[in-house]
Amino acid sequence: MTLAPFGARLHAALETRGRLCVGIDPHASLLTAWGLNDDLAGLETFSRTVVEALAGEVAVLKPQAAFFERFGSRGIAVLERSVTEAREAGALVLMDAKRGDIGSTMAAYAETFLSPDRALFSDALTVSPYLGFGSLQPAVDLARANGCGLFALALTSNPEGHEVQRAVGADGVSVAQGVLNRLAAENKGAEPLGSFGAVVGATLAEAGADLAINGPLLAPGVGAQGATAADLPRVFGDSVRNVVPSVSRDILKHGPSVAALRAASARFVEEIAAAVK
Numbered sequence: 001m002t003l004a005p006f007g008a009r010l011h012a013a014l015e016t017r018g019r020l021c022v023g024i025d026p027h028a029s030l031l032t033a034w035g036l037n038d039d040l041a042g043l044e045t046f047s048r049t050v051v052e053a054l055a056g057e058v059a060v061l062k063p064q065a066a067f068f069e070r071f072g073s074r075g076i077a078v079l080e081r082s083v084t085e086a087r088e089a090g091a092l093v094l095m096d097a098k099r100g101d102i103g104s105t106m107a108a109y110a111e112t113f114l115s116p117d118r119a120l121f122s123d124a125l126t127v128s129p130y131l132g133f134g135s136l137q138p139a140v141d142l143a144r145a146n147g148c149g150l151f152a153l154a155l156t157s158n159p160e161g162h163e164v165q166r167a168v169g170a171d172g173v174s175v176a177q178g179v180l181n182r183l184a185a186e187n188k189g190a191e192p193l194g195s196f197g198a199v200v201g202a203t204l205a206e207a208g209a210d211l212a213i214n215g216p217l218l219a220p221g222v223g224a225q226g227a228t229a230a231d232l233p234r235v236f237g238d239s240v241r242n243v244v245p246s247v248s249r250d251i252l253k254h255g256p257s258v259a260a261l262r263a264a265s266a267r268f269v270e271e272i273a274a275a276v277k
């Protein structure tokens with residue numbers, strides 16, 4: 001079955017389920033706070049609970065691969081099941097693996113996450129463009145062919161990102177703006193929304209870049225990193241209509257109660273809707 005383009009699927013999901021991505025980040029401290037052990041069984045219970053609570057509710061779930069990789073191949077098996085079950089329950093899955101390498105290796109990463117016949121097949125993948133945006137071409141091509149999306153790191157939520165991303169090249173264009181321009185080119189003419197998104201932290205004092213890429217803008221940093229829904233219009237300006245705020249710890253801390261997880265994510269959806277008119 002061929003999927004419709006990711007941008008169109010995301011646009012529809014945001015309209016029907018609300019504008020929110022929830023991260024599945026099984027931190028050791030969260031497992032402990034949920035009364036679980038920091039082991040494979042704890043990981044399994046945590047992930048199953050988040051998927052059960054939220055995959056039928058929120059537009060996007062974003063598993064953070066690092067927390068599953070901590071447990072080796074059996075942790076990755078848990079990740080595989082989480083992805084499959086979340087997709088079956090109707091959530092779009094954005095795999096947060098931040099892959100980026102030379103083109104020939106990038107092709108293998110793309111196959112892993114963006115080929116429908118692979119166990120970790122996801123609707124979209126976070127990618128790092130810092131080996132040069134062109135090195136991502138195999139992922140761009142496979143995503144386009146299979147109805148998937150990419151989110152390229154442009155202006156990340158952490159303070160250290162600035163030294164690389166705000167650097168200005170000989171042409172007077174910042175590194176981040178260069179990434180945004182390449183994404184805009186990939187999204188040209190796409191309706192209602194392109195499939196090639198940027199990551200732009202909600203924690204930024206200001207974007208200081210042209211965010212009109214005709215694609216989604218993933219905005220981590222809301223909650224535990226200090227940003228709030230009210231910050232979004234200031235950071236994103238007119239492009240706020242394409243923002244997809246992402247929250248992990250500030251929702252996950254409400255578990256293990258399924259009802260409390262749902263209530264916390266519903267509160268964020270409401271706050272975001274009120275801030276992003």
Ligand SMILES: O=C(O)c1cc(=O)[nH]c(=O)n1[C@@H]1O[C@H](COP(=O)(O)O)[C@@H](O)[C@H]1O
Nearest residue numbers: 023064126156157199220224225247248249
């Ligand atoms: O790509 C990301 O999702 C991401 C990019 C970024 O600039 N900053 C950022 O925090 N993230 C991820 O978003 C999540 C943030 O988690 P919380 O701070 O708990 O909401 C983590 O999984 C990060 O790896």
